[in-house]
Amino acid sequence: MKLPGNGSLMTPPSLTKPGPAATDMAGRRPLWREDFSVHAAEDNYVLRRQFTKFLTLTSAGMLAGNIWIFLRSLFDWPHRQYPQTTVARSSEIAAGGVKLFRYPTENDPCILVRTRAGKLVAYSQKCTHLSCAVYYSAANNRLECPCHEGYFAIETGRVLQGPPPRPLPRIELEQRGEEIVAVGIPAGEHGA
Amino acid sequence: MKALPGPVRARRRTAIDAALALVVILLMTQMWLLTATLESYLGGHRDAALAGMIVSGILFLACFGLYQLVIRLDRAPEPEAEPHGLGPWQI
Structure with a gap:
């Protein structure tokens, strides 16, 4: 050879x-x-x-x-089209209340929160670290991931603490009368 | 094929080892750059993609240049054997 x-x-x-x-x-x-x-x-x-x-x-x-x-x-x-989905009624959620929904597909769990200030915000529920489900901590007014103690700001979704490398993807909402409608995800915030 | 003189062989081997080590370092840097660019892009910072691509291209060119160097060193013809005795400059 x-x-x-x-x-x-x-x-x-x-x-x-x-x-x-x-x-x-x-x-x-x-x-x-x-x-x-x-x-x-x-x-x-x-x-x-x-x-x-x-x-x-x-x-x-x-x-x-x-x-x-x-x-x-x-x-x-920037050209991606998202569906417009009614996720809740405004009267359903009190201040500090939470509702879970799925957007844009059935495989994308999201969390809708009415903050103590009365503002409605929604984020993907998948932690950007290892995709554990985040929950809203009313006592600390932040979203928390139980797996590795990653914390996210409720107003913006940015990382406050822990291993998550990116902010939580934000869901854009519109209020149409009594209905709260998810209309999209800002470009570059769609997660993994 | 005649064996290369010992010092020449040693120098070439050292140069090849150095080039190889440098390629490994460049490759590790490029790996880090790729993951950092991806993280940054997924985090919504799309401007980082262009910078990441340019730097990655430079690192690739450096790796390719070192690869060419290794080939050239490995295939270089053996030097002419120096005649024993005094050279014309050693009168």
Whole structure:
């Protein structure tokens, strides 16, 4: 078998010579070597040049990832259409009260809160850390994730404490008479 | 093929090792950059995507340059053997 770069600076001599078990006492190669002519040590040997090539290809892959993120930021989310869904009636929720709903799909749990100041706010209920369900703590007036003690501000959804790397995605609401309608998610706040 | 003189072999091996170590460091930086850009983008900071792409491109070019260096070092012809004895500058 001819190795790539054979005889070059980095090829160990042990790979270019047959080992002691390669021939029998008469100097012939045993029959099983002819049938199974796989030289695992030689096949698994990776030159540093090959390893550098592999790392460079990995680097190209990561560049492709960055390009993908850039292209998505250019073309995707500002044009996304969200449904308009009635999520509650205004009289249902008292100050400090909460209602859970799903928006924009059945797989996206959200939480609607009327703050102590009387303002209605809604966020995705999935924590931006590991997607545990956040709940409203009326005593502390904030959204809390029970898994790793991540806290979010009730007014803006920004992270107050803990491991979550991003704010909670905010749900845009409109009040139409008595009905509270979810109309969208601001661009770039749709979560993972 | 004749073996390269010992000091030349050692210098080339050191250079290749250094290049390889540098590629690994650049790659780790690029990994961090990719995750940081993604986090930033998902957090709504879309401006970071362009900067991340440019820096990632620079890191890739650096990796590619080092790869070319490793190839060149590995394939460089062996130097001419110096004649024993005094050179013309050693009179």
